[in-house]
Amino acid sequence: MSDALLDIRGLSVHFHTPEGVGRAVESVSLSIAPGETLGLVGESGCGKSVTTLAVVGLVPSPPGRIVAGEIRFQGRDLLKADPESLRRIRGREIGMIFQEPMTALNPVLTIGRQVAEPLVAHLGMSRSEALKKAARWLDRVRIPSAASRLGAYPHELSGGMRQRVMIAMAMICRPRLLVADEPTTALDVTLQRQILSLMAELKTELDTAMLLITHDLGVVAQTAGRVAVMYAGRVVECAGVRPLFAEPLHPYTQGLLQSMPRLGAGRGRLHEIPGTVPAATDPIGGCPFAGRCPSAFDRCRRDDPVLETVRQKRQVSCWLYDPSKQEADP
Amino acid sequence: MAMGRYFKNLNFSIGLALSTMVVVMALVSLFWTPYSPNTMDAHHRIEAPSLAHPLGTDQYGRDQLSRVMVGAVNSIIVGLMTVAIGMGAGIVLGLTSAWGGRLADEAIMRFSDLLFGFPAVLSAILITAVMGPSAVNAMLAIGIFYIPVFARLTRASALTIKGLDYISAARAAGQEEVAIIRRHVLPNILSPLIIQATVQFAVAILAEAGLSYLGLGTQPPHPSWGRMLNEAQTFMELAPWMAVFPGMAIAWTVLGFNLLGDGLRDILDPRLR
Structure with a gap:
């Protein structure tokens, strides 16, 4: 997609630790169109946060290093940009x-x-002018008696209010892209809803694209237009929200969706995906999910699958959907 | 209000009272002393405390009270200057160490170790011996040995702040590193530095008294508590007041600032509350 606002291609971020090289992010490709919301989901340690840190150029280095790939933002490769112009992009x-x-x-x-x-x-405003605008923004993120809050310190505000302040900041x-790293994880459920709808509202109003990182599938379903599922540093599946929830292709996504507690699903044990995530320092050999996958076959343990487009507009990284044998598949 | 919390702390209150008295005494001496501190009076040599001379007189008939008062100015200047030297250079080095990458960090911290390795008084004697004994050189010598103290503290505090979210948030908001350090790091590491400063202030007064006692600090006839102790030594049995009062002044001041520092630490360090 050349008209993408953000286009990540083949991004690999490695961490050099005493235990070996940790492949936190491995050949990740993602793209976000202007105004679109992309949900990035996956469990802790799957590389979601590192991917976003790479986008804003804040991967802690050392030990982190971006070893391959490009991150194009408005057509410009951020990985090749000098620190000063990167700084101008961040926040602006x-x-x-x-x-x-x-x-x-x-x-x-x-x-x-x-x-x-x-x-x-970024805009070279005078302090008093900026403060006036800040007051308007505090009002906009629905902080009561906004003008009087300007002089307040963070400890005087509740968690939800602080998150509103963060959104205002x-x-x-008026950025073109908003990167939100688990913005509601630390909040209780009612606040979560309010914050998400506030973000959605501002996003539409300012026509901002959003990269929403979360491990909460419910949040994704509520907010995102498209979803990318990450597992062990890779994107295993990427699709529109509806098709993904209706018919998950990758066995990991299927497992994730089945693991979600549902209202009215009755008692009984919640589904779980057997096994554990391989360590990022483990050598690659085949699909990283192969050890836990119910449908794994020989090839999965031998070759590493790549993200391929299957059907219309769906991408999945799984040998079950190998394009070369797609015709044979129903 | 918020100050109530401070005065509830006994260390802080006593420390503040003691050190305020010293500061007031020093300030008063700038405008008024009972006698001129350096005027000799052959008729009133080595006199015990009396109404005319509340703290007695020394072997030259100089009024001890006036000399103790002027000596307070000397001690406070020493405390301020040494802490300014140590803290100024220490903060810059400590921040460079925390922010400047591995090489700068290693270089600065190993240099600190080196400075720490010498016994401070010995090195101060070395410096004043080489540069000549004077009040300024004594302050320099003490100040230089404060640099690693403040550098380490700054580095350690800055490193804990460095990993916090609001630093990442400031970066993500596109702020310049220098601005981040100035606006986000410095204000947050100030309280341990201030606590350390009050403690070092007291130590400096003691150290300068020591150097002056050895004849390496303030030079005669200018009054300094350490110097007065040295001169009183010869007359210890004959005129104990000559040693007792400057000694008390030193103990009083050091105790005052130490208590102030302890109190501040208790109040400002949330982990100890």
């Missing part, structure tokens, strides 16, 4: 929301200063 073109609203705000600076900061840094420069 790409906004980011973090998981923990409790720790993502500086405890010794007022809310107003922190929200206004990107305006001063991330969106205040």
